[in-house]
């Protein structure tokens with residue numbers, strides 16, 4: 001039975017004033033089931049980050065959200081004000097970004113920053129929170145955690161900082177982690193460690209994860225389900241197991257084709273597909289991928305295919 005931790009329907013994100021509004025994320029709908037790992041892939045500018053931010057109440061200033069439904073862990077966030085939303089999300093939603101330095105406070109010891117989360121959201125006492133911080137650092141495999149709790153962020157390596165961020169997210173036992181390119185800034189072996197850590201948290205704690213990444217091979221390996229975004233829309237939804245060999249949308253197939261070898265080259269970033277995606281705020285009338293698509297027909301240039309049975313394309317079903 002479906003038991004989503006996050007449910008979003010018809011989420012659109014736009015910038016500008018009412019008169020000059022440009023919409024960059026268009027009516028995106030998805031759910032994340034408890035314990036599920038959902039990947040989000042797509043070229044740069046396709047709306048992955050804004051979708052993740054829109055769902056986690058972290059939109060940048062000037063961004064406007066529209067949605068028909070937005071429910072997190074049983075709480076309707078659509079009708080809630082900012083305070084109610086942060087009450088519902090605080091401690092239950094952990095967000096991990098590409099650059100942990102921007103999220104960690106450089107002037108405070110790592111352990112204190114971790115403890116704050118547990119004291120505030122988990123209502124833990126100071127000694128409890130400190131013990132919890134050591135425990136979480138140990139769990140993300142930071143060596144000598146009793147010593148490292150007293151370190152400042154700049155005293156840690158990039159990989160350690162990213163793991164400290166994940167440990168901070170785990171302090172309050174979240175139901176969902178949203179990770180946006182969490183390993184892009186790290187070297188390859190550390191990337192693999194961080195991914196292994198996500199998988200372990202998912203398996204042992206049942207934590208649901210939304211993982212945004214350019215790395216298709218990694219996504220297909222770790223994710224139960226994958227959302228493929230193009231020009232601000234979800235154009236395909238496919239299981240992680242089917243991504244490499246049974247994806248149907250010509251765009252998804254092109255993305256996979258752009259990875260030199262999915263089986264052998266697990267760390268490769270995708271290289272580009274010929275042509276460029278349209279500006280998501282100025283989309284052509286039909287399918288946004290029409291100009292680059294090998295299967296394009298006249299209909300594709302006039303009528304936009306909706307996402308139906310997992311794929312938004314007139315030519316495949």
Ligand SMILES: Nc1ncnc2c1ncn2[C@@H]1O[C@H](COP(=O)(O)OP(=O)(O)OP(=O)(O)O)[C@@H](O)[C@H]1O
Pocket residue numbers: 015024042043044045046047048049050051060279280
């Ligand atoms: N603050 C902003 N103001 C105006 N437009 C924005 C803003 N942030 C993002 N956009 C636009 O919204 C679109 C989607 O951006 P988003 O950052 O979500 O893409 P992305 O898929 O995460 O790309 P990347 O892979 O490069 O991180 C892009 O066209 C981008 O130019």
Ligand SMILES: [Mg+2]
Pocket residue numbers: 048049050180
């Ligand atoms: Mg992004």
